[in-house]
Amino acid sequence: MKIELKLLKAEADALPKEIRKEEWRRRKEMKEVEVSDQERQFQESQKKLFDDSMRRLTEKHRQIIAAFEKDALAKKHQIMKCREVAIWEMEEKHLSERRLLATRQLKDFFFILRIQMRARHDKEMEQLRRYLSKQEEENLRRQAEERKRLPKVLRNEQKTRSKLFRASLFVDKDGMSTVDRQKQLMREFDEKEKQRIKAAMLKQQLKHEKQLETLRERAKASLKEMEQTHNEKCKLLSEYETAKLAEIEEEFRREKEAWKASLKHRKQRLEEEFAREIESQQQFYSGVLPRDATFATFYEQPNGS
Numbered sequence: 001m002k003i004e005l006k007l008l009k010a011e012a013d014a015l016p017k018e019i020r021k022e023e024w025r026r027r028k029e030m031k032e033v034e035v036s037d038q039e040r041q042f043q044e045s046q047k048k049l050f051d052d053s054m055r056r057l058t059e060k061h062r063q064i065i066a067a068f069e070k071d072a073l074a075k076k077h078q079i080m081k082c083r084e085v086a087i088w089e090m091e092e093k094h095l096s097e098r099r100l101l102a103t104r105q106l107k108d109f110f111f112i113l114r115i116q117m118r119a120r121h122d123k124e125m126e127q128l129r130r131y132l133s134k135q136e137e138e139n140l141r142r143q144a145e146e147r148k149r150l151p152k153v154l155r156n157e158q159k160t161r162s163k164l165f166r167a168s169l170f171v172d173k174d175g176m177s178t179v180d181r182q183k184q185l186m187r188e189f190d191e192k193e194k195q196r197i198k199a200a201m202l203k204q205q206l207k208h209e210k211q212l213e214t215l216r217e218r219a220k221a222s223l224k225e226m227e228q229t230h231n232e233k234c235k236l237l238s239e240y241e242t243a244k245l246a247e248i249e250e251e252f253r254r255e256k257e258a259w260k261a262s263l264k265h266r267k268q269r270l271e272e273e274f275a276r277e278i279e280s281q282q283q284f285y286s287g288v289l290p291r292d293a294t295f296a297t298f299y300e301q302p303n304g305s
Contacts (some may be wrong), residue, residue: 066285077274099252110241121230132219143208154197165189
């Protein structure tokens with residue numbers, strides 16, 4: 001500007017003196033107006049360039065923010081999906097563990113019942129054996145007393161019968177008996193008495209053997225019956241255990257089916273929530289970026305340009 005004014009001043013000084021001053025003023029004003037117009041145009045062009053740059057930067061920044069929030073929302077949804085999947089897996093594992101625990105507890109309960117039942121059965125069997133053994137001992141003791149008493153009874157009977165028979169021999173109304181005949185009859189009588197005593201002893205022995213055999217058979221039958229009763233109780237307990245285990249399996253099957261049904265609705269609600277958030281974001285940034293744009297797309301643009 002100063003250089004141009006100096007040139008104008010030099011040109012004005014070359015003019016005649018009477019017009020020099022007026023021409024200098026006129027040219028100076030024209031130059032000032034020209035410079036002012038140039039400065040105004042320059043400022044307007046700079047302002048327009050600045051406004052355009054700011055608009056592009058603002059638009060680019062908004063696109064980057066929109067892409068960043070889109071990626072952030074996608075990552076948030078992925079994290080929520082992973083979290084829900086982890087929760088579902090944990091719930092399914094918890095169901096399975098609860099079923100196994102309930103099954104194990106029930107089996108342990110019936111195992112303890114079997115031990116208690118077996119211990120009670122062994123105790124009852126031992127009591128029955130002692131009772132039957134005591135019965136047999138009492139029977140043997142009674143039989144021993146009977147065997148000990150029977151010979152005395154038989155000997156007393158023999159003496160009495162012998163006296164009666166001997167007395168009868170001396171009473172012979174016909175007078176036919178002789179001493180030899182009496183002796184022979186006494187020998188025959190004594191022999192018969194021996195046979196009768198032997199038969200009585202044998203009868204008692206057979207009776208005692210039969211009593212002992214019957215008692216032992218009854219004892220054996222009682223023990224067998226108690227063992228059968230125990231086996232039946234064990235069978236009923238096993239059947240009851242099987243039924244209870246089936247109830248547990250059925251209960252957890254229904255519970256798992258209900259859980260799977262609820263899982264379907266939970267998945268649907270989660271997808272609906274994701275869809276609402278994506279739709280809300282797209283409406284907020286409508287026209288800012290394409291649906292398939294990502295933060296990496298805009299972040300990599302400066303390097304690619």
